[in-house]
Amino acid sequence: MSKTYNLFINHSLWYDDKYQRLIHLINKEDISYKNYSFPKADPTHNANNDKELYAASIVIILASVYATYIKWINKEIKIAKRFDKTIIVVEY
Numbered sequence: 001m002s003k004t005y006n007l008f009i010n011h012s013l014w015y016d017d018k019y020q021r022l023i024h025l026i027n028k029e030d031i032s033y034k035n036y037s038f039p040k041a042d043p044t045h046n047a048n049n050d051k052e053l054y055a056a057s058i059v060i061i062l063a064s065v066y067a068t069y070i071k072w073i074n075k076e077i078k079i080a081k082r083f084d085k086t087i088i089v090v091e092y
């Protein structure tokens with residue numbers, strides 16, 4: 001029985017292709033996970049980050065969107081650190 005990972009993957013509407021490629025990669029590797037990322041209809045700036053990040057065990061930051069969304073990503077990083085979550089930065 002494989003472990004299920006609770007993931008929070010930051011993303012934005014403008015960079016959805018990068019988010020979808022990462023999801024495809026995770027699925028391709030047959031990794032069992034629960035996705036706590038925000039849905040497209042409810043972006044980060046409208047959401048309660050604490051709740052989603054608390055439930056996740058791993059926070060994945062898409063480095064390619066960092067410069068554009070530094071304010072929101074820094075907020076997510078601070079919350080992840082407060083809850084002692086593993087943070088993984090992905091560049092592709």
